[in-house]
Amino acid sequence: MPFLVYVEQRDGRIPKPCWQALSEGRRMADARGESLIACIMGNRVSDLADAIFEYGVDDLFLHEHESLARYETEPHAALLSDIQKKTSATIVLMGQTSMTRDLAPRVAERLGAGLVTDCTGMFWDDQGLLYLRPLYAGKVTARLRMHTPIQMVLLRPNIFPMAKKAGAGRVHRVVAEPSPARAKVVDIVWQQRDRPELTDAEIIVSGGRGLGKAEGFQLIEELADLLGAAVGASRAAVDAGWQGQPQQVGQTGKVVTPNLYVACGISGAVQHMAGMSTSRCIMAVNKDPEANIMKVADLSLEGDLYEVLPALMRGIEEKKQQRP
Numbered sequence: 083m084p085f086l087v088y089v090e091q092r093d094g095r096i097p098k099p100c101w102q103a104l105s106e107g108r109r110m111a112d113a114r115g116e117s118l119i120a121c122i123m124g125n126r127v128s129d130l131a132d133a134i135f136e137y138g139v140d141d142l143f144l145h146e147h148e149s150l151a152r153y154e155t156e157p158h159a160a161l162l163s164d165i166q167k168k169t170s171a172t173i174v175l176m177g178q179t180s181m182t183r184d185l186a187p188r189v190a191e192r193l194g195a196g197l198v199t200d201c202t203g204m205f206w207d208d209q210g211l212l213y214l215r216p217l218y219a220g221k222v223t224a225r226l227r228m229h230t231p232i233q234m235v236l237l238r239p240n241i242f243p244m245a246k247k248a249g250a251g252r253v254h255r256v257v258a259e260p261s262p263a264r265a266k267v268v269d270i271v272w273q274q275r276d277r278p279e280l281t282d283a284e285i286i287v288s289g290g291r292g293l294g295k296a297e298g299f300q301l302i303e304e305l306a307d308l309l310g311a312a313v314g315a316s317r318a319a320v321d322a323g324w325q326g327q328p329q330q331v332g333q334t335g336k337v338v339t340p341n342l343y344v345a346c347g348i349s350g351a352v353q354h355m356a357g358m359s360t361s362r363c364i365m366a367v368n369k370d371p372e373a374n375i376m377k378v379a380d381l382s383l384e385g386d387l388y389e390v391l392p393a394l395m396r397g398i399e400e401k402k403q404q405r406p
């Protein structure tokens with residue numbers, strides 16, 4: 083029952099959720115004495131092999147072709163399905179990103195596989211593999227079992243730890259002409275951003291309706307820059323036009339799991355919590371001590387954010403200056 087991990091790359095960069103999927107794949111395979119297979123595809127991706135082997139991969143299927151330079155759903159789905167067939171892997175893992183959310187259902191359909199998305203835990207019991215997945219905006223955790231011979235899983239980012247494991251794996255070069263895509267990506271327009279991507283960030287500072295105005299986000303951005311953090315927003319702030327939709331955290335926005343989530347002027351509605359409740363540490367700044375976020379936060383700062391945040395920043399700056 084070998085495990086297969088699909089390693090996504092864009093322009094030679096492998097996103098963090100993929101390293102987490104490799105680590106979890108190694109851990110699960112070790113628990114059963116199985117091998118870990120990985121696959122990567124793109125134009126000139128050989129250079130990434132060494133880094134992938136640092137995660138204890140036994141066999142790496144590598145497909146290089148100039149037509150794979152850009153991600154396109156159909157060719158990638160066809161190639162990944164072929165690699166699954168070649169390797170007879172029964173568990174296919176992927177770190178959950180916008181790309182794999184597009185890819186996984188297509189591959190599952192081709193393989194007749196079950197698919198668990200947004201998985202936050204997986205473990206063996208006497209009946210096989212059991213998967214955990216939050217439902218109803220995080221109010222309940224479903225325990226899922228797949229009964230299909232091939233099981234596919236998208237792992238929620240930043241839940242599974244990254245763990246390197248030394249080993250010497252083998253590279254298998256896949257030589258096949260990728261099937262032509264019926265839908266072509268004609269252009270990709272990258273957003274200019276100096277801050278980390280929300281779903282990758284170790285620290286996120288988010289603002290909500292409590293800011294009262296769009297300009298309030300300058301304060302959020304200042305704190306974010308001081309901490310090297312990403313900027314997030316509640317839906318109320320996005321609906322008011324103070325931030326763009328890509329910044330929205332929650333049920334209808336992004337699901338994030340940073341080490342530190344700082345919620346400023348956010349009440350902690352269940353739909354917002356659905357996107358950030360698995361953060362390792364939650365800090366809330368709110369003038370209402372009864373706000374839900376103040377009850378669930380690890381650290382609650384009660385007061386007007388326009389007084390609390392400048393004081394907090396002064397304190398951080400002082401600490402930074404004291405550092406040798």
Ligand SMILES: Cc1cc2nc3c(=O)[nH]c(=O)nc-3n(C[C@H](O)[C@H](O)[C@H](O)COP(=O)(O)OP(=O)(O)OC[C@H]3O[C@@H](n4cnc5c(N)ncnc54)[C@H](O)[C@@H]3O)c2cc1C
Binds near residue numbers: 386387
């Ligand atoms: C189907 C559906 C999907 C949704 N999806 C999402 C989603 O993805 N993400 C999301 O965020 N919401 C989502 N919502 C909306 C959600 O229900 C809430 O309305 C929203 O999260 C509230 O945003 P908020 O906390 O910024 O505003 P509010 O709930 O109005 O809270 C503002 C907070 O700021 C505090 N405050 C005010 N002034 C200050 C001050 N000067 N200093 C300090 N604190 C202050 C207040 O005490 C209050 O707690 C969804 C709703 C529905 C129905």
